Amino acid sequence: MNTHLNAAADPEADPARDPRRDAIVENARQAFMSGGYAATRMEPIARAAGVSTATLYGYFHSKDELFDAVIADASDDFAERMCRVGASEGSAETRLTAFAEAYAGFMGDPFVRSVFRLVMAERPRFRDVAMAFFERGRTDFGGPLVRLLTELTIGGELRVDKPSWAAGQLMGMIEHPVFFMPLVTGDEVHAARTERQIADDAVRTFLARYAG
CATH class of the missing domain: 1.10.10.60 (Homeodomain-like)
Incomplete structure (x- = not known):
């Protein structure tokens, strides 16, 4: 296992x-x-x-x-992990922080990067598989956050006109330091901030823009 x-x-x-x-x-x-x-x-x-x-x-x-x-089994594993995120209760900050910390932990997992490296390396040979993997990731990982942002906007805690755009912004602030930088520089290079600090900073920046 x-x-x-x-x-x-x-x-x-x-x-x-x-x-x-x-x-x-x-x-x-x-x-x-x-x-x-x-x-x-x-x-x-x-x-x-x-x-x-x-x-x-x-x-x-x-x-x-x-x-x-x-690749299909890896996609199922990833989706199962992320679908559990966003089910927390509390204020907008509490719920967004729960998502951000879980997402940072997920994207910071060396095994997750290994799957992405494999898919990217084999993309010319398995174009359809690679595209399905990335499209599913976009839907399964971003979907829970979009639903959360929509709910928080309806409740008046956020002012978000386009939840999908806002979700991409929050996820992007997390992905860059915990996923893309190690993907390029190697797993031995670590960010100066911890995953939790990265997640918390991203939520504070997000709320400064979108708080109701």
């Missing part, structure tokens, strides 16, 4: 899950992340997952199909 994302749920807790498929996808994810698409081979993934190569091919007929499944 990946330590960052719950990619393979306990089959006893969710009988609909297939533990063999989960093991294959989890080990394929690790292989693709560490070696890239071209260097990844099916046989080592089968061994690491504890299944035969024939069993692996019974689930996934090709490496392309397995790669698609890895």
Whole structure:
């Protein structure tokens, strides 16, 4: 099981899950992340997952199909994490801070960056997969915040004419230091501020512009 994302749920807790498929996808994810698409081979993934190569091919007929499944499962994991954000209660500042801190923690996760690096690296080969991944991210990650901003505007706590634009502004203030800078400079380079400080600063700046 990946330590960052719950990619393979306990089959006893969710009988609909297939533990063999989960093991294959989890080990394929690790292989693709560490070696890239071209260097990844099916046989080592089968061994690491504890299944035969024939069993692996019974689930996934090709490496392309397995790669698609890895990205789809990663998208599901990401969406599940972000859909829980925004359900907090309290003032606009409290709820926005809850979102911002969760989003900063998510975007600051090295594993999340690894998935994005993989998708970007393989974009020429898997254009449709890459575009679907980014489009889903835009909807699943921004959607909860747009709904929160709309609710807070209706309640009079914010003055937001275009919630989607405002959501992009808040998320952008968080993404730049915790995601894009490490994506470019490498995971060993760390921002001077903590993720919590970055989130709190972003919310204060946002409220200075949009508070009701």
